[in-house]
Amino acid sequence: MPAHHLYTEIEIHAGAARVWQVLTEFGDYPEWNPFIRRIGGVPRVGARLEVLIQPVGGGRARTFRPVVKVAEPGRELIWKGRVVIPGLFDGEHRFFIQSLGEEHVVFQHSERFSGLLVPLFRSSLDRDTRRGFEDMNLALKSRCQAHHPAFVAPVF
Numbered sequence: 001m002p003a004h005h006l007y008t009e010i011e012i013h014a015g016a017a018r019v020w021q022v023l024t025e026f027g028d029y030p031e032w033n034p035f036i037r038r039i040g041g042v043p044r045v046g047a048r049l050e051v052l053i054q055p056v057g058g059g060r061a062r063t064f065r066p067v068v069k070v071a072e073p074g075r076e077l078i079w080k081g082r083v084v085i086p087g088l089f090d091g092e093h094r095f096f097i098q099s100l101g102e103e104h105v106v107f108q109h110s111e112r113f114s115g116l117l118v119p120l121f122r123s124s125l126d127r128d129t130r131r132g133f134e135d136m137n138l139a140l141k142s143r144c145q146a147h148h149p150a151f152v153a154p155v156f
Contacts, residue, residue, distance in 0.1 A: 003114040010137040014144035016074040016099045022143050032143045035132035043071045056131040089117040109133045
């Protein structure tokens with residue numbers, strides 16, 4: 001079965017609890033997330049989500065209905081979805097928060113794609129989907145750090 005893996009990461013100067021809070025407040029996604037424009041549902045193992053992805057460059061938005069596989073607060077969220085039938089084009093999306101200290105994490109954002117159609121979409125995944133991950137990572141960092149004391153502008 002053909003497979004392809006995308007992996008991105010970014011350092012965020014905020015605690016793991018703060019990053020988890022922003023990541024799982026799905027109702028706020030339209031305010032800050034340029035890639036995943038909306039998520040309906042709850043981050044709970046076994047729950048089905050409704051995820052609206054907006055590709056970079058204004059391509060056609062797509063909605064997926066993945067199932068949450070892992071939801072470990074402050075650490076990891078994984079969901080798995082598919083297009084039409086299993087084995088055609090499946091994706092396991094992973095967010096992992098690695099704590100480096102009280103107010104410092106590495107946020108890992110990745111997805112493993114598998115299925116018969118993966119070779120047809122490989123270049124688009126490497127170009128557009130990777131860019132979407134990176135844009136989301138930067139927006140998440142900005143939102144998390146906006147409330148961090150070290151990044152708040154002093155009041156004179």
